[in-house]
Amino acid sequence: MKAEIISTGTELLLGKTLNTSAFYLTGQLSGLGMEVVYHTTVGDNQARLLEALGQALTRSQIVFLTGGLGPTADDLTKEVVARVLGLDMDFNQDCMETIKHFYNEKLSLPPGSEKQAAFPKGAKILQNEQGTAPGAIIAKEEKYCVIMPGPPSEMKVMFDNHVLPELQNILKNDQERMYVRVLKVFGLGESELEQKISDIMAQKSPFITLLDKHTYMDLRVTIKTGNREKAQTILNNTEEVIRKRLGNNVFGVDDENHAQIVGNLLRKNKLSLATAESCTGGLLGGRMTAEAGSSDYYLGGAVSYANSAKEIILGVNSVSLFEHGAVSDTVAREMAVGVKKRLQADLGLSITGIAGPDGGTVEKPVGLVYIGLAHYEGVNIKKCQFVGSRESIRNMSVETALNMLRLYLLEGK
Amino acid sequence: MKAEIISTGTELLLGKTLNTSAFYLTGQLSGLGMEVVYHTTVGDNQARLLEALGQALTRSQIVFLTGGLGPTADDLTKEVVARVLGLDMDFNQDCMETIKHFYNEKLSLPPGSEKQAAFPKGAKILQNEQGTAPGAIIAKEEKYCVIMPGPPSEMKVMFDNHVLPELQNILKNDQERMYVRVLKVFGLGESELEQKISDIMAQKSPFITLLDKHTYMDLRVTIKTGNREKAQTILNNTEEVIRKRLGNNVFGVDDENHAQIVGNLLRKNKLSLATAESCTGGLLGGRMTAEAGSSDYYLGGAVSYANSAKEIILGVNSVSLFEHGAVSDTVAREMAVGVKKRLQADLGLSITGIAGPDGGTVEKPVGLVYIGLAHYEGVNIKKCQFVGSRESIRNMSVETALNMLRLYLLEGK
Numbered sequence: 001m002k003a004e005i006i007s008t009g010t011e012l013l014l015g016k017t018l019n020t021s022a023f024y025l026t027g028q029l030s031g032l033g034m035e036v037v038y039h040t041t042v043g044d045n046q047a048r049l050l051e052a053l054g055q056a057l058t059r060s061q062i063v064f065l066t067g068g069l070g071p072t073a074d075d076l077t078k079e080v081v082a083r084v085l086g087l088d089m090d091f092n093q094d095c096m097e098t099i100k101h102f103y104n105e106k107l108s109l110p111p112g113s114e115k116q117a118a119f120p121k122g123a124k125i126l127q128n129e130q131g132t133a134p135g136a137i138i139a140k141e142e143k144y145c146v147i148m149p150g151p152p153s154e155m156k157v158m159f160d161n162h163v164l165p166e167l168q169n170i171l172k173n174d175q176e177r178m179y180v181r182v183l184k185v186f187g188l189g190e191s192e193l194e195q196k197i198s199d200i201m202a203q204k205s206p207f208i209t210l211l212d213k214h215t216y217m218d219l220r221v222t223i224k225t226g227n228r229e230k231a232q233t234i235l236n237n238t239e240e241v242i243r244k245r246l247g248n249n250v251f252g253v254d255d256e257n258h259a260q261i262v263g264n265l266l267r268k269n270k271l272s273l274a275t276a277e278s279c280t281g282g283l284l285g286g287r288m289t290a291e292a293g294s295s296d297y298y299l300g301g302a303v304s305y306a307n308s309a310k311e312i313i314l315g316v317n318s319v320s321l322f323e324h325g326a327v328s329d330t331v332a333r334e335m336a337v338g339v340k341k342r343l344q345a346d347l348g349l350s351i352t353g354i355a356g357p358d359g360g361t362v363e364k365p366v367g368l369v370y371i372g373l374a375h376y377e378g379v380n381i382k383k384c385q386f387v388g389s390r391e392s393i394r395n396m397s398v399e400t401a402l403n404m405l406r407l408y409l410l411e412g413k
Numbered sequence: 414m415k416a417e418i419i420s421t422g423t424e425l426l427l428g429k430t431l432n433t434s435a436f437y438l439t440g441q442l443s444g445l446g447m448e449v450v451y452h453t454t455v456g457d458n459q460a461r462l463l464e465a466l467g468q469a470l471t472r473s474q475i476v477f478l479t480g481g482l483g484p485t486a487d488d489l490t491k492e493v494v495a496r497v498l499g500l501d502m503d504f505n506q507d508c509m510e511t512i513k514h515f516y517n518e519k520l521s522l523p524p525g526s527e528k529q530a531a532f533p534k535g536a537k538i539l540q541n542e543q544g545t546a547p548g549a550i551i552a553k554e555e556k557y558c559v560i561m562p563g564p565p566s567e568m569k570v571m572f573d574n575h576v577l578p579e580l581q582n583i584l585k586n587d588q589e590r591m592y593v594r595v596l597k598v599f600g601l602g603e604s605e606l607e608q609k610i611s612d613i614m615a616q617k618s619p620f621i622t623l624l625d626k627h628t629y630m631d632l633r634v635t636i637k638t639g640n641r642e643k644a645q646t647i648l649n650n651t652e653e654v655i656r657k658r659l660g661n662n663v664f665g666v667d668d669e670n671h672a673q674i675v676g677n678l679l680r681k682n683k684l685s686l687a688t689a690e691s692c693t694g695g696l697l698g699g700r701m702t703a704e705a706g707s708s709d710y711y712l713g714g715a716v717s718y719a720n721s722a723k724e725i726i727l728g729v730n731s732v733s734l735f736e737h738g739a740v741s742d743t744v745a746r747e748m749a750v751g752v753k754k755r756l757q758a759d760l761g762l763s764i765t766g767i768a769g770p771d772g773g774t775v776e777k778p779v780g781l782v783y784i785g786l787a788h789y790e791g792v793n794i795k796k797c798q799f800v801g802s803r804e805s806i807r808n809m810s811v812e813t814a815l816n817m818l819r820l821y822l823l824e825g826k
């Protein structure tokens with residue numbers, strides 16, 4: 001089933017707001033096996049929205065519209081849908097009560113609220129648990145329009161709770177779907193990766209594409225078929241073949257992330273971790289605690305940005321700092337050992353480096369980063385030379401530290 | 414001048430890649446006073462790209478296309494542009510040499526590289542400093558197509574270095590442009606904000622819109638005029654009027670962020686900061702160190718995720734932890750005081766809370782967060798009750814801590 005997404009909102013066309021709603025929706029729809037063929041973004045402009053929706057409905061069976069459901073005059077998504085489908089607008093009293101209820105608890109009813117309770121005739125109304133604007137699904141002659149609010153937080157909850165069940169009904173009769181599996185690969189560049197699996201990439205089905213995600217690569221396996229079980233078998237087999245070639249360079253699948261994988265390995269091995277960060281300023285700790293339940297394995301650590309912090313909190317030797325500098329093998333080692341010892345952790349992971357853009361020298365250029373991993377048998381040190389912006393150097397440092405820890409947990413070295 | 418953006422790439426329609434290129438471009442083009450009227454995203458599919466470009470050129474004077482410049486058969490942006498504009502393809506020997514040069518240094522020339530050196534006849538070729546695929550600008554009968562590579566890192570550098578100077582030439586003759594200023598507001602909800610400036614919002618020009626950015630609000634002032642100086646005067650006056658109404662709730666303008674503003678205030682006041690984070694796990698430190706030069710004012714701190722870390726690194730009293738719990742006024746206070754003292758900082762900022770989704774109780778529900786700010790005159794404590802996902806609670810905690818520190822630095826309380 002071909003689907004399109006139309007995002008409305010002038011803010012999206014001023015470059016001040018990233019269109020995360022379209023991104024989220026696309027992922028969800030692809031996961032359901034729908035083929036998303038177009039995204040269109042238009043401002044709050046009736047003529048342009050009319051044109052965009054008219055075109056979308058000639059090409060695709062289902063169109064998802066986000067935004068333009070507010071109480072003001074330039075919110076006109078529902079009106080445009082009614083016009084394109086040749087339907088009248090209907091006032092819905094139940095909806096009005098819900099909106100009144102929402103405001104009663106907080107403040108007085110703003111002008112234009114009645115507008116939010118009007119829908120194209122025959123619409124199935126979708127509750128908005130996060131805000132006032134309800135959504136709707138309108139079906140006409142085998143075409144569907146799904147209307148949802150613009151703010152991603154409202155849209156996502158509405159999609160998960162109310163749109164998804166309806167879509168599963170609509171999709172029951174559909175024949176061919178697209179199935180996707182993403183393998184996440186660390187430590188191999190695009191061309192190196194391509195060489196290792198060139199024969200698999202040459203196949204027409206399943207179809208393989210590579211995507212540079214900056215700190216890692218996504219290897220995407222896609223297959224289009226009417227048979228769900230067959231799709232799963234092919235995806236499983238392809239994954240197995242690729243994993244044999246790439247080994248532990250594959251760190252995860254689909255939505256998994258590196259910190260989550262590492263966290264699960266720590267939990268499985270009943271090991272605790274402490275971190276000591278200099279140039280990353282807490283980003284590694286932030287990543288390690290992004291998942292609920294991370295207190296099972298993560299104790300905390302130090303953000304030792306200044307040298308004094310390295311000495312005071314981690315017990316790094318002032319002579320080491322003076323003789324080798326903060327960005328050195330020696331200091332990375334003392335940071336990792338220090339934080340492991342201070343917090344009585346099983347493992348200590350440290351990062352010290354020059355994130356730039358200033359502060360580099362000929363001997364220690366911007367992008368030079370040392371990562372230390374203290375364990376019971378000793379300390380592993382990795383010297384890295386990253387290139388790019390301050391942000392990329394910091395992100396690559398965190399990702400490389402996670403990878404070092406993951407490989408240690410998997411391979412014991 | 415009306416502009417459109419067409420992003421090509423099947424990956425964008427699988428929900429695995431966020432379209433940051435379109436976002437970046439839109440911001441840049443709006444800044445130049447162009448009116449971006451549509452974004453369209455299409456897969457690597459010739460028929461759909463033909464249709465999208467054909468439509469775009471009937472509506473807009475300039476179309477920016479990203480992606481589809483690679484060596485493989487499904488990369489067909491240049492070919493489609495040539496076809497829509499009725500131009501032949503031309504092989505460019507200079508370009509071929511550059512591509513050869515790029516690969517000579519690294520690896521052998523991959524098949525399809527000749528394709529990357531072919532362009533619609535009369536195209537102005539744009540160098541790609543970050544990769545092999547050059548871009549191009551093609552002009553025909555007062556319409557322009559600007560072709561750039563898909564990877565954001567390549568596209569951005571090409572845009573800044575090569576497209577921007579060309580655009581400035583093209584725009585010289587344009588009459589009306591759109592000028593935008595964004596005021597960033599913390600601590601006021603949408604309706605509260607609307608009430609405070611309803612009379613200003615009722616004006617037709619400058620045009621005001623509000624956007625909920627989850628942790629803060631963007632208040633966007635837009636004006637369309639042919640006179641750059643007049644635009645600046647109006648934007649300045651409007652900003653002044655709004656600032657008078659909202660006071661220190663306005664924390665920044667345009668691209669400024671909260672951590673940067675706070676950092677500049679610390680630097681100006683010659684004050685140093687140390688942080689102690691529990692539920693945010695290092696995110697506050699990560700934010701404070703995102704800007705180069707943050708070592709001028711940020712010393713570091715502790716990620717005291719486990720109670721043991723709070724005791725060992727920060728000297729939080731085990732009795733306080735036992736009697737009041739880690740998420741309490743008392744522990745927030747001891748964390749802030751502890752980190753200030755340990756690192757001999759002028760200010761200590763602490764966060765302790767329950768980010769959820771689990772771990773809440775009736776007395777201490779998910780979203781309960783205490784923020785402490787230790788200064789020379791004492792300790793300020795703020796008790797917050799946030800709602801939302803683990804991610805939003807953590808983000809709101811960081812933002813609220815930054816705001817507390819900013820207000821202290823501005824108002825001394």
